[in-house]
Amino acid sequence: MKQMIIHGGKPLQGDVWIGGAKNSTVALIPASILSRTPVTLEGVPRIADVINLMDLLSEMDVHCDFGETTLRIDPTDIKMSPLPAGKIKSLRASYYFMGALLGRFGKAVVGFPGGDDIGPRPIDQHIKGFEALGASVKNENDQIIITAPEDGLHGAKIHLKMPSVGATMNIIMASVTAQGQTIIENAAKEPEIIDLATFLNNMGAVIRGAGTDSIRIEGVDMLKAQIPHTIIPDRIEAGTYVSLAACIGNGIRIHNIIEEHLDSYLAKVEEMGVVIDADEDSLYVYPAGDLKMVQVKTDVYPGFATDLQQPITPLLLTAKSGEGVVIDNIYPKRIGHIAQLQKMGANIKVEDNIILAHPTPQLHGAKVTAGEIRAGACLMIAGLMATGTTIIDKAGNILRGYDRVEEKLRQLGADVSIKDDPSVPGVLDNI
Template structure:
């Protein structure tokens, strides 16, 4: 594991270029194995999850090459093999290989996924969708084995019991080569779903309605990549740096963003009193004056993203008046960062899974632990705000989700170094 050492209290200034969306990338890489020709992805973030997925591709005899921000994947000699338990446990998005392998081979054998510990994240909706398509789902010695009938998967009318990004992705991947029409109701509407559908459609898929709650898929026999696909900018990374800029920035400009993907987040920071110039593909954040507390309630897109409730918490800590409230309706147990922030001097309580933030905190450096990606981002921002030195253990979790984060922070003037944690 790695640790991040931050000497905080420095004012940050300059430009940040946002990378491709992590949550798109981890779906697009498994989706690439549906292609019968090489795939080129542009604007790929340099994060550990990409390295982990490339390792899983290698286990299926799929070659890949990552140069700068371009990832080339050649699945033409892919082989159906059970995926190693250890690697599957390293990231939750590995379960997208379940839908992709089912769509490509009519069978998948995948260990139960791992990933961040942010509370219960059942995958029964994934299984429900695949069973509607005709697949048989079995748990054999802790391994998920999904198999299509001899005649193959057939399109179906599927209604998710609850909106789920993961289930929406997996059902699309399985249905895109199924015979006939699939209608998916109560589908997730996130921009990353639209990005996946765009990628697949450019390979010959017939997907309509991505970005709405009803997605229609006409199955096709074969997918072939012809042109490179550019991944959308990462709205979570953008929101994280925007929070940082509002906390301790002396003029920070975020580049390569899609502002409409951040509408709910921007509305909240504007309500706090953050002064910004919002353009189509950039946001300039002015130095902040006195900020006011707000209430944040996470919701499925286009609501406030659960992945941004932790990165906005240090910004709330910096507010001078009012009481801050954070309610996560997606993952109510996503509160482990609060204990670590309180070690640094924050005045935060958790009551019945509701986060209550009191003004007047003065943060000082401490030794803390990043339990997962966004908790790590919250601690990183707090460390940059704090007086003295902060040591973040398990910093691999930050590196899993944030593109070239050490380099980007240094370019803004931060004193940040990542080491192996002995």
């Protein structure tokens, strides 16, 4: 198990560069197997999810080469193999192999995916989409077996019960080579969907309407990557550094952002009173003055992202008066960080899945656990604000999604290190 050790209370300043979006990258890597030619991804974050996906690819004889931020994926020798267990459990995004394998081979055998503990994460809409394309879906021994009909998948009109990011992406991957037209109605509109569509269209797919709630896909025979694809910046990593900068920054510039992707988040932070200057592709966050409490409700894009409710929570604690409210409408049980913040002296509680935050003049260091990636981000910020030492257990969860986080925090002046705790071997070595 990994631990993050923070000696807190040091004001941070300087520059930080945001990496490529985790939630694009984890879909683009599985989508790469749809190409008959080698794929080059640029701006790839150095995160554990990427390493785990590369391991899964190597089980299929797909060769990867990851240097700096460029990932080359060569699927020309790919063999269709089942992905029943093991690494597949280490990340939720392994479920994208369902759509990708189905699109490439007409068959996918994939173990039930893992990922963060943020409450139930059903995949009924993914399955509904595969079935609408003509596939049969069986659930046997903790694995899902999806098989296209003998004459291949055929286009269909699919209306999602809710605009699921995962289901929209999986259906896109399965349908790009299906016969005829597929229409996804009530599709997710997140920027990561547009990134996936751009990537696939540049390989010859015909996907229109990504970023709206109606996506139309005309099936093509095969896809061939021709040009490198640069992944969009990570809006969640950027939002995390905005919160950190407002909590304990002495002036921090955050580079490589697309401001529009952060609109609802920045609006909320500014409503609290944080002053931010935006440039073409960077933000400067001024040291915060007196802040006021706000109400946060998560929603689908362009609403306030569920992945940013935890990173903003430590900021609420810095408000001078009042009561802050956080309601996660996407994952209502995503409240595991609150008990951990209480250990650090936070005046915060949960009632009926609603987080109620009160002014907390000073947090103190404690031993806490990062139950999942964004809880980890929240505790990391809290640890940087706190007096004394904070030890975050299960810090591997932070490394699942935060690119070179130790290096970036140190560059801002933080006293932080990540080490292995050999006394507690993790089930997964990187957690």
